[in-house]
Structures are given as C-alpha cells and as structure tokens.
Amino acid sequence: MAGNTTASASAPLSVIIIGCGRVAEKHLKAISKLKNLELKAVVDVNPDSAKRLLGSVKGFAGTKFYNDYKTAIDEVKPSIVSVTVPSGLHFQIAKYAMEHGCNLLLEKPMTMSVSEAREIFELSQKTGLKLAMGHIYRYLPIVGLVREDIAAGKYGKVTHGTIYVRWGHGEDYYKSAAWRGTWKSDGGALMNQTIHAIDLLVWLMGSEPEEASAMIAQRVRNIEAEDLGMAVLRLENGALAQIEGTTATVPSKHTAEFSVFCENGQLSMGLDSGKPHLNIFSVKPDGKLKKLNGYYIRRQFKEGGLFSYKCALNPHLGIYKDLSDSIIENKAPIADAYSGFSSVDTLLGIYRSAKEGRPVQLPLTDDFNSVDMTGFFD
Ligand SMILES: NC(=O)c1ccc[n+]([C@@H]2O[C@H](COP(=O)([O-])OP(=O)(O)OC[C@H]3O[C@@H](n4cnc5c(N)ncnc54)[C@H](O)[C@@H]3O)[C@@H](O)[C@H]2O)c1
Structure with a gap:
C-alpha cells in the first residue's frame, strides 16, 4: 500500500x-x-x-x-x-x-x-x-441545510422536482480537446454538464431513482453525443423528477436552476449568467407563505461561517475541506462513493431509455456503457 x-x-x-x-x-x-x-x-x-x-x-x-x-x-x-x-x-x-x-x-x-x-x-x-x-452542487451554501429540513419533514411530502442546466458551449469548447462530446470519453450534455445537478436533485428529494424515461437530440453542436437531453425519473418514494440538460443554448448565457416542490413549501436555487437566485418558502397554518431565504442565509452563516459562502465561488474548496475532514475523522464525504455510482447508473439508464425508446428500471441490472450509444445519431 x-x-x-x-x-x-x-x-x-x-x-x-x-x-x-x-x-x-x-x-x-x-x-x-x-x-x-x-x-x-x-x-x-x-x-x-x-x-x-x-x-x-x-x-x-x-x-x-x-x-x-x-x-x-x-x-x-x-x-x-x-x-x-x-x-x-x-x-x-x-x-x-x-x-x-x-x-x-x-x-x-x-x-x-x-x-x-x-x-x-x-x-x-x-x-x-x-x-x-x-x-460540486452538494457543496453550495444552504442546500445541505434545506436537505436536512426536507428529510426531517418540515416541508411535508416531496411531490416532484425539476432541474434545467442550459450551459451553452460553442464549437471552440468542443474543439479544445478531442475527447469532448465523444461517447467513449465524455458523453454529451447530460453526462458531462448535467450529471452533478441530477445528483443534487435526487439527493435533495431524499429517494433513489427507480425508473427513467428519456429522449436525447443533437440540435446544433457538431459532436458525437447529445447536445440536448430531457428525462423524467420516478423515485422510490413516488416523487417525479424532470431534467433538461443542454449545451445547445447561447454560450454567453449560462443558466441553471433546480427546484423541489413539497406539500407545504418549495425551494428554487439557480444561476443566471453568474448571478445566483434563491426562493424558499413554506406555508403557514393560515395558508399564507412564509419566505425563508433570510432564515437559511443567517443559519448557514452561523453554522458554516464565511468559509461556506466562499464555497459558492469555488465549490471545490468545500469538497477538499470535507474530504480532509472525512479522512481525519473517519466519516463519509458529503458527495460519497455511492453518489458517484448512483448518478452514473441513473445517467446510463437515461441513455438506455433514449436508445431503446422505453422506460428503463433502475438500478440497471446488467452493464451499460456510454459507448453502447455509439451510432445513435447516425
Ligand atoms: N466538477 C466540475 O465542476 C467539473 C468541471 C469541469 C470538468 N470536470 C470533469 O473533470 C475532468 C476533466 O475535465 P477538463 O475540462 O479539465 O478537461 P481538460 O481536457 O481541460 O483536461 C484534462 C487534462 O488531462 C490530461 N490527460 C489526458 N490523459 C492523461 C493521462 N493518461 N494521464 C495524465 N493526464 C492526462 C490532458 O493532457 C489534460 O491536460 C472531466 O472528467 C470532466 O467531466 C468537472
């Protein structure tokens, strides 16, 4: 060793x-x-x-x-x-x-x-x-706190969630390295640009995917894999998750957002050309909405200090800190090995569903590899 x-x-x-x-x-x-x-x-x-x-x-x-x-x-x-x-x-x-x-x-x-x-x-x-x-998204400020509260039932039953990742990349990006956009070494917009957002959505919703239905397309980028993908997941707890991931949008306008909808409240967080937005609220007993943005911002500062906000600028800072704490304290990292396996399984289930034109059960029981998509757009 x-x-x-x-x-x-x-x-x-x-x-x-x-x-x-x-x-x-x-x-x-x-x-x-x-x-x-x-x-x-x-x-x-x-x-x-x-x-x-x-x-x-x-x-x-x-x-x-x-x-x-x-x-x-x-x-x-x-x-x-x-x-x-x-x-x-x-x-x-x-x-x-x-x-x-x-x-x-x-x-x-x-x-x-x-x-x-x-x-x-x-x-x-x-x-x-x-x-x-x-x-990276698991290490953004506030998401961990909201996840704890969703899991503790503060917002009631999770009904569904959505993500969009409209991360436009032009030909210059794809031409910058031969592996980009290939089935063997990269996959397309879902496998590269959207997989960590899928991981985040499923993590927040607190249940594992059990079925994937998907379509993928090649719209404007000259690559082997998809530049646009849409999928619906059914989770084990019955909630549905809707996914849109693309690099076919305008490269100078990157936008991404995830939302989780619950019986008694909802959360949306996102980025629009580098500007973050946040909208979290619950429903009071009288039916009025209670805005919770300030509550979470203050709580995050109290529990994570300035460091947790620095992670918004470079989430890898949070990943390294968490990994070194995990080694020293012998505990699991926030984005652990299981999250790596589960997100690959979900992503490849999405590709398989697109390829075979049918809903696919998860986890996959036999092997599927991104190269099995070779020739899909020919
Ligand atoms: N988490 C994130 O936010 C995030 C963001 C971007 C990329 N990524 C991931 O990071 C990985 C790299 O992406 P990138 O955009 O930095 O790619 P890149 O092409 O810019 O860099 C890859 C580097 O690896 C080197 N390399 C290739 N083969 C090697 C080998 N056998 N041994 C050592 N070095 C080798 C290349 O020469 C190159 O310098 C990908 O898996 C990508 O999905 C993650």
Missing part, C-alpha cells in the same frame, strides 16, 4: 493532481487555500499543461511533475489522488490509486459504465478509503 488511509489532524495531507486541464485550476486554487493540504506533484501527459496549471496560482511553480500516473502514485505515496483527466480515464486511474492505498477526489462522472462505477464503489467499501466525487 502506497498511500495513507488515516491521518493525524496536525500533519498536512499530501495530494497529487492527475490531469492539468481546465478543472484542475479550481482544484489547485482550493488546495492553495487549505493549510492542511500539501500539493506534492502534478501529472499530465502534456508537460505544457502542467506548466500552465502550476503558473496559474502563486507559489506552485516548483512543484514536481510526472508524465505517468502510476510512477507518481508509486513514488509520492500521496494521501489523496485528485483525478481530473478526461472522463473515459477515470476508472483505470481511480482503481490504481485505491489499490495503492490512496483516498480519492474523483471528478464526475465517476466512470463511463455501470459495472466500472460499481467496482469503484465496492473498492471504496472494501478498503475503507475515502472517495469524494466532484459533485
């Missing part, structure tokens, strides 16, 4: 980042803000990407570089391996890291197939290593 499964509260936890592209910069910024983490090395097949990443945040220019992840893990023996490579490579690196005793911060989606996601989840159970998923 190369890495550490346990750690003391005083010694910093060693970290290596594997994959020095776009999202790695958010990881590096988060690591730079947390005193109990120490970046020991970065890995990339392209030395220029590593150089660019290390130059993007002050104080990291001299960090050790490797071009092979196995050598880096074997030599550095880090406590935490952060996996920020193209999605089709997540499985092999996550598996190698856990088999060598490392905790993981694994970017979404966990893997590209149900069997691989199950294997990674089971490996985390077997080894006791901590695995935090890059499901």
Whole structure:
C-alpha cells in the first residue's frame, strides 16, 4: 500500500493532481487555500499543461511533475489522488490509486459504465478509503441545510422536482480537446454538464431513482453525443423528477436552476449568467407563505461561517475541506462513493431509455456503457 488511509489532524495531507486541464485550476486554487493540504506533484501527459496549471496560482511553480500516473502514485505515496483527466480515464486511474492505498477526489462522472462505477464503489467499501466525487452542487451554501429540513419533514411530502442546466458551449469548447462530446470519453450534455445537478436533485428529494424515461437530440453542436437531453425519473418514494440538460443554448448565457416542490413549501436555487437566485418558502397554518431565504442565509452563516459562502465561488474548496475532514475523522464525504455510482447508473439508464425508446428500471441490472450509444445519431 502506497498511500495513507488515516491521518493525524496536525500533519498536512499530501495530494497529487492527475490531469492539468481546465478543472484542475479550481482544484489547485482550493488546495492553495487549505493549510492542511500539501500539493506534492502534478501529472499530465502534456508537460505544457502542467506548466500552465502550476503558473496559474502563486507559489506552485516548483512543484514536481510526472508524465505517468502510476510512477507518481508509486513514488509520492500521496494521501489523496485528485483525478481530473478526461472522463473515459477515470476508472483505470481511480482503481490504481485505491489499490495503492490512496483516498480519492474523483471528478464526475465517476466512470463511463455501470459495472466500472460499481467496482469503484465496492473498492471504496472494501478498503475503507475515502472517495469524494466532484459533485460540486452538494457543496453550495444552504442546500445541505434545506436537505436536512426536507428529510426531517418540515416541508411535508416531496411531490416532484425539476432541474434545467442550459450551459451553452460553442464549437471552440468542443474543439479544445478531442475527447469532448465523444461517447467513449465524455458523453454529451447530460453526462458531462448535467450529471452533478441530477445528483443534487435526487439527493435533495431524499429517494433513489427507480425508473427513467428519456429522449436525447443533437440540435446544433457538431459532436458525437447529445447536445440536448430531457428525462423524467420516478423515485422510490413516488416523487417525479424532470431534467433538461443542454449545451445547445447561447454560450454567453449560462443558466441553471433546480427546484423541489413539497406539500407545504418549495425551494428554487439557480444561476443566471453568474448571478445566483434563491426562493424558499413554506406555508403557514393560515395558508399564507412564509419566505425563508433570510432564515437559511443567517443559519448557514452561523453554522458554516464565511468559509461556506466562499464555497459558492469555488465549490471545490468545500469538497477538499470535507474530504480532509472525512479522512481525519473517519466519516463519509458529503458527495460519497455511492453518489458517484448512483448518478452514473441513473445517467446510463437515461441513455438506455433514449436508445431503446422505453422506460428503463433502475438500478440497471446488467452493464451499460456510454459507448453502447455509439451510432445513435447516425
Ligand atoms: N466538477 C466540475 O465542476 C467539473 C468541471 C469541469 C470538468 N470536470 C470533469 O473533470 C475532468 C476533466 O475535465 P477538463 O475540462 O479539465 O478537461 P481538460 O481536457 O481541460 O483536461 C484534462 C487534462 O488531462 C490530461 N490527460 C489526458 N490523459 C492523461 C493521462 N493518461 N494521464 C495524465 N493526464 C492526462 C490532458 O493532457 C489534460 O491536460 C472531466 O472528467 C470532466 O467531466 C468537472
């Protein structure tokens, strides 16, 4: 075993980042803000990407570089391996890291197939290593508090939920790396841009998906996978969830919103071109609405302090803090390994439903892989 499964509260936890592209910069910024983490090395097949990443945040220019992840893990023996490579490579690196005793911060989606996601989840159970998923929305301020209150029944029965992720990306984005928009390494707007919002919605609604019905389309982007997807999930508690995810909208106007509707109240949170909005209310006994935005903002500040609001700007800060606390205190991260497995299973159930033109039962009982969608739009 190369890495550490346990750690003391005083010694910093060693970290290596594997994959020095776009999202790695958010990881590096988060690591730079947390005193109990120490970046020991970065890995990339392209030395220029590593150089660019290390130059993007002050104080990291001299960090050790490797071009092979196995050598880096074997030599550095880090406590935490952060996996920020193209999605089709997540499985092999996550598996190698856990088999060598490392905790993981694994970017979404966990893997590209149900069997691989199950294997990674089971490996985390077997080894006791901590695995935090890059499901950023779970780390936004207020959502955790609202989830507790929904689960405690404060809003009554959950009836349904909706999300839209209208995250326009132009051809420049898709052309920036060959893996983007391919069935093998990325998937489309649902698998890449929407999976963490699906994870959040299901988490807030407090029940697992048991059936998916979906359609996907290619509208304007020149990619192999979908640039638009719509799905309906039925959850085990009987609630329905409606999903819209697309990159076919105007790239200069990114909007996303999730809403949960309950018998006695509702919650909506979202972003419109970088501006957050929030609308939470419950119903008073006299039938009037009680606005709860201020209550949650104050409560979040009281319980999470300024740090929790900083996570709104870079949720990876929250993921790293939570992962290091989980290692030190031996508890499950907020976006744990199960959330990685479950969201991949749901997403691939959505793809399978679109492919086969019928509702699909979840969890999937046999394997399904994003590459099984190859040729869907031909
Ligand atoms: N949680 C989030 O908010 C979020 C946001 C963006 C991307 N992501 C996820 O992060 C991952 C990376 O996305 P990105 O946009 O940063 O991609 P990117 O293409 O910008 O960066 C990927 C990097 O990995 C490197 N790489 C490729 N193969 C490698 C290998 N075998 N060993 C080491 N390095 C290798 C590439 O050279 C590149 O520098 C994807 O899985 C994506 O879904 C998550």
